[in-house]
Amino acid sequence: MSEQTRECNKRYKVGRVLSEYDLLDLHDSLPDLWRGESSDPMSLRELADHINIAVLERAMEDAGETPLDGESENAYRLLTGDDVSVGMQTQQRSRLTRAGIDVDRLEDDFVTHQAVHTYLTDALDVSKDVETADPVETGKERIERLRGRTTAVVENTLSELQNAGHLSGGSYDIFVDVQVYCSECETQTQLSELLAAGGCECE
Known part of the structure; x- marks a missing residue:
């Protein structure tokens, strides 16, 4: 890392939270x-x-839990996701409470993207050097990260359902494939091929 180690500035929420949860790295x-x-x-x-997610994982560890791969990400999604039902959210809160976690305090410690921006720019005096990055590559990287998260969430959900006896079967492999359909030229293409080709058959 090019920057030297900085102390947490506890006057800002992000610095206080990272310090309290010992997330100095x-x-x-x-x-x-x-x-x-x-x-x-x-x-x-x-x-x-x-x-x-790191705060949630540390809270789970401090409570004596040993989160599996993707478990903390899924727990965070169940707590905060817009697509999560109230029942699933309540169930996740109860699960964490039974583990000894103060969920209300945990959620109070979650930070917003505005708080992160303020901390980076004001407390750490960091600016984001905007370069002329390839927008196609940037888009591909963003999509790949989302595909990776989707895969992790599906794997963890299937594992939970199997462990609870709600789903039978052996070990599942997860494939997340994105297809793009153009209504003008009526072609369907894999997203990666579309981006590599720079478009579809439309002029």
């Missing part, structure tokens, strides 16, 4: 994650979710 990597110096850059919303 994540704190030090925030500028890099935002600017994408050694990996794909993350948007402020993605960065806020990344912080909140």
